Amino acid sequence: MTLPLEGVRVIEVGQALAGPLAGVLLADMGADVIKVEKPDGGDDARIWGPPFGPDGVTSLYFHSQNRNKRSVVLDLKLAADVDALHRLCENADILIQNLRPGVVDEIGIGPETMLKRHPRLIYCSIWAFGYQGPMRMKPGFDPLLQAYGGMMSVTGRPEDPPTFCGASINDKATGMFCTIGALAALRLRDRTGKGCLVDTSLFDSAVHWVEGQLNNYLSDNQPPKRHGTGSGAIVPYQLFETTDAPVCLAAGNDRLWARCAKVLGHPEWGTDPRFATSAQRVRNRAELVPLIAEVMRHKSRAHWLAALEEAGVPCSPVNDIAELAATEQLAAADLVHQLPDGGPRVVGLPISFDRKRPRSARPAPTLGQHTHEVLGRPAK
Numbered sequence: 001m002t003l004p005l006e007g008v009r010v011i012e013v014g015q016a017l018a019g020p021l022a023g024v025l026l027a028d029m030g031a032d033v034i035k036v037e038k039p040d041g042g043d044d045a046r047i048w049g050p051p052f053g054p055d056g057v058t059s060l061y062f063h064s065q066n067r068n069k070r071s072v073v074l075d076l077k078l079a080a081d082v083d084a085l086h087r088l089c090e091n092a093d094i095l096i097q098n099l100r101p102g103v104v105d106e107i108g109i110g111p112e113t114m115l116k117r118h119p120r121l122i123y124c125s126i127w128a129f130g131y132q133g134p135m136r137m138k139p140g141f142d143p144l145l146q147a148y149g150g151m152m153s154v155t156g157r158p159e160d161p162p163t164f165c166g167a168s169i170n171d172k173a174t175g176m177f178c179t180i181g182a183l184a185a186l187r188l189r190d191r192t193g194k195g196c197l198v199d200t201s202l203f204d205s206a207v208h209w210v211e212g213q214l215n216n217y218l219s220d221n222q223p224p225k226r227h228g229t230g231s232g233a234i235v236p237y238q239l240f241e242t243t244d245a246p247v248c249l250a251a252g253n254d255r256l257w258a259r260c261a262k263v264l265g266h267p268e269w270g271t272d273p274r275f276a277t278s279a280q281r282v283r284n285r286a287e288l289v290p291l292i293a294e295v296m297r298h299k300s301r302a303h304w305l306a307a308l309e310e311a312g313v314p315c316s317p318v319n320d321i322a323e324l325a326a327t328e329q330l331a332a333a334d335l336v337h338q339l340p341d342g343g344p345r346v347v348g349l350p351i352s353f354d355r356k357r358p359r360s361a362r363p364a365p366t367l368g369q370h371t372h373e374v375l376g377r378p379a380k
Contacts, residue, residue, distance in 0.1 A: 001353065001354075001356050001358070002030075003029055003030025003353070003358055004029055004030055004353065005026060005029040005030035005031040006030040006031075007030075008026070008030070008031040008032070008093045008094070008186070009031065009032045009034070009091060009092045009093050009094075010023060010026050010027070010031045010032065010033040010034070010092065010093065010094045010095075010096065011033075011034050011036060011085070011088050011089060011092045011094070011095045011096070012033055012034065012035045012036065012069070012095075012096045012097075013036045013076075013085070013095065013096065013097040013099065013109070014043075014096060014097055014098035014099065014126065015037075015042075015043040015044050015045060015098070016043070016044060016045055016098070016141075016171070017045070017065060017142070017168055017171035017172070017175065018098050018126045018171045018172075018174040018175045018178070018202065019096050019097065019098035019126050019175070019178075020035070020043065020045065020065040020066055020175075021065055021171065021172060021175030021176070022096050022124065022126070022175040022176075022178040022179045022182070023035065023066075023069060023096055024064075024065050024066060024067060024068060024069070025175065025176070025179045025349065026094070026179060026182070027067070027068035027069055028067075028068055028348065028349035028358050028360065029349065029351070029358065030358070031093075031094075032070070033068065033069040033070070034069070034070050034071075034072060034088060034092075034370070034374055035066060035069045035070065035071045035072070035365065036072055036073075036074050036076075036085065036088075037071055037072070037073055037074075037367055037368065038073070038074075038075065038076070039073050039074075039075050039368075041367070042071070042073070042367040042368075043062065043066070045059060045061055045062045045065065045066075046058050046059060046062045046367070047059060048061045048062065049061065053343065053344050053364070054342055054343065054344060058364065058366075060344055060346075062364055063339065063343060063344050063346060063363070063364040064344075064346040064347065064364075065364075066364040066365065067339050067343070067346065067360040067362060067363060067364050068360045068361060068362050069362065069364070069365055070362070070365055070369070070370035070373065070374060071365035071366065071367060071368055071369050071370055071371075072088075072368060072370055072371040072374045072375055073367065073368035073371050076107045076109065077107060082107060082108055082109060084375055085109060086117060086118075087375075088374070088375075089114065089117075089118045089121055090118065092118075092121060093120075093121070093122060093186065094121070094122040094124060094182050094186070095114065095121055095122070095123050095124065096124045096126070096178065096182070097109070097123075097124070097125055097126070098125075098126035098127075100139055101127060101128065101136060101137045101138070101139065102137055104125075111123045111125060111197045115195055115197060118195065119194060119195055120189060120193065120194065120195045121195040122182050122185040122186060122189065122195050122196055122198060123195065123196070123197050123198065124178050124181065124182050124198045124199075124200070125197070125198070125199050125200070126174055126175075126178055126200055126201065126202075127199065127200070127201035127202070127203075128140025128141075128144075128145070128201060128202050128203065129201055129202070129203040130199065130201040130203055130204060131199050131201075135203070140202050140203070142168040142169070142170045142171045142202065143164055145170045145202040145203055145205075145206045146164055146165060146169075146170060146206065147162075148203070148206070149170070149202075149203060149206025149207055149209070149210065150206070150207075150210045150213070150214070151165065151169075151206060151209055151210055152164060153223075153224075153226070154210065154213055154224050154225075154226055154232075155226065156226050156228065157226060157228040158225060158226050158227070158228070160226075162226075163226075169205075169209065170202045170205045170206050170209070171202065173205035173208065173209065174200050174201065174202050174204070174205045177200045177204070177205060177208075178198065178200045181198035181200060182198055185198050212233070213232070216232075227285075229248070230285075230289070232282075233282065234250075234252055234278065234281075234282070235278075235281040235282050235285050235288060235289065236249050236250075236251050236257075236260070236281070236288070236289065236292055237249070237250050237251070237252065238289070239318060240292060240293055240296040240297075241293065241296065241297050242296055242297060242299060242300055242301045242303070242304055243297065243298065243299060243300045243301075244300050244301055245301040245317065245318065246301070246318045247296065247301055247304050247305060247308075247315055247316070247317065247318070248315060248316045248317075248318055249292075249296075249308070249313070249314075249315050250314040250315065250316075251313055251314070252314065253278065254276065254277055254278060256312075256313055256314065257269075257270060257275070257278075257281065258270035258271075259311045259312060259313050260308070260311070260313045261275075262311065263304075263307045263308055263311045263313060264292060264295045264296070265295065266291075266295070269288075269291070274287060274288070275288050301317060305317060334357050335347055335348055335350065335357070336348070337357070337359055337360070339360050339362075339363040339364070340360065340361065340362060340363050341363050342363075343360075343363035343364070348360065
């Protein structure tokens with residue numbers, strides 16, 4: 001299939017997740033992504049295992065975020081290798097970097113320098129806390145930003161400590177926002193002929209995740225509370241235990257709530273003044289949720305899923321990862337594929353073009369595998 005970014009060249013100078021994720025998204029959409037790695041071990045994520053890939057050395061984590069790329073080794077502390085990076089950028093469209101704050105300026109590849117020398121380049125910087133403010137020079141990892149950005153404070157049960165989300169959501173969001181910004185900047189360059197500086201940060205992403213809670217606080221000065229698996233704005237919108245396994249129930253409006261009340265055997269709840277409207281259900285959460293819990297705990301998950309689905313009330317089993325992997329929906333979505341040359345099975349690009357999923361043309365590269373191919377010299 002013809003991919004939308006064929007002919008676009010990307011230079012990725014980064015490691016871990018946010019930068020490489022932006023790179024792999026662009027690569028899966030057809031861009032030629034050249035990953036620049038340091039000579040001493042390359043991207044730190046190469047050793048973030050187990051599990052490891054088929055070679056027993058490179059982490060599965062690295063395989064999944066660096067497929068479809070070419071790897072070159074450059075020591076950017078050396079002037080000659082910085083010059084080599086400049087030569088790569090002469091024919092590049094996008095540069096992505098997520099090095100420690102301050103490093104790019106120390107080694108002479110900061111945005112002002114690069115855009116002056118390469119005026120058509122889209123220069124993407126990924127920060128921990130952003131390019132301005134008192135925290136701008138601080139390093140950061142996903143859990144730190146979940147803590148600093150308020151997300152932990154609204155996750156978990158009221159009686160428990162603030163809770164960490166199990167997925168690296170700030171890294172992933174920042175990689176996606178970087179990709180969105182890069183593509184928008186390319187569109188701008190189509191019109192103006194000039195490159196652009198795109199800044200994203202884990203902090204910005206963290207704030208974006210809690211925008212609803214922050215907007216509410218700015219309006220009423222009431223810090224949001226933790227509601228366990230529930231929502232602060234919709235009731236019932238959470239997990240309920242059954243005789244064997246929990247069910248996620250999401251009666252997101254008054255019409256659905258009336259149907260749900262009938263399924264629960266209490267149609268009167270649909271018109272009860274305490275519960276009839278969404279606002280009243282939120283105000284009377286402490287009364288309503290225990291009533292629902294008491295009903296649902298006496299029958300099985302299968303019973304409730306069948307009854308709720310028949311009534312058109314949104315609901316779901318609470319799958320663990322093994323159950324997710326076995327679902328017919330995952331198989332039908334065609335999201336998982338095997339990397340070429342005997343590589344591992346990984347989740348691919350969650351986008352289709354003309355109802356076709358892009359497939360990785362390359363496995364993740366070995367360290368410096370393409371140095372000679374790209375630069376005309378062997379890896380160091």
